[in-house]
Amino acid sequence: MEKHEVLLPISSSLDASPFEPNPGSGSNVHVQNEEFLKSKRKETLSERSGKETMKHKYVFQTRSQIDILDDGFRWRKYGEKLVKNGKFPRSYYKCSYRGCNVRKQIQRHSKDEQIVETTYEGMHVHPVEKTAESFDQILRSFITSNQLNNVTPI
């Protein structure tokens, strides 16, 4: 099977860091604040509604030959669009679980096609069906961070 390296990199639209980036660790952490700018629009929308405000948005940068990374959850593709600033189309996925409105965006880099940018939006409200070794560590960080931040679990 194809091996995918997780560059572990992340970015969040929240004040609190969803992950525990070790300072001075010199890891492959890649923070992409660009997404933050894009999420600004959503913030406004959510703000108008006065609901949960912004959504959790985490960006993973993985290095693999395949776009779809098995993180243990079931995803249903609901759209695909070719962005102007990209050579490859962006795929939109949703969690199949009932009540779990977690979205996932996957886009390949125009320069390095082997680099896949996976954007997670929202949090899962159900346990993982299966365990993905590569993603287990990430998921673990996710869940841990979420619990630490004591996010409202619906």
Add this chain to the structure above:
DNA sequence: CGGGTTTGACCAGCGC
């Protein structure tokens, strides 16, 4: 038969 994927169309927001 069920679930998932696909593709096109539609819509909303933002910029100009």
Add this chain to the structure above:
DNA sequence: GCGCTGGTCAAACCCG
């Protein structure tokens, strides 16, 4: 006010 881009939905199709 119009056009563009990005995002979502929905119907049809395909696969297991």
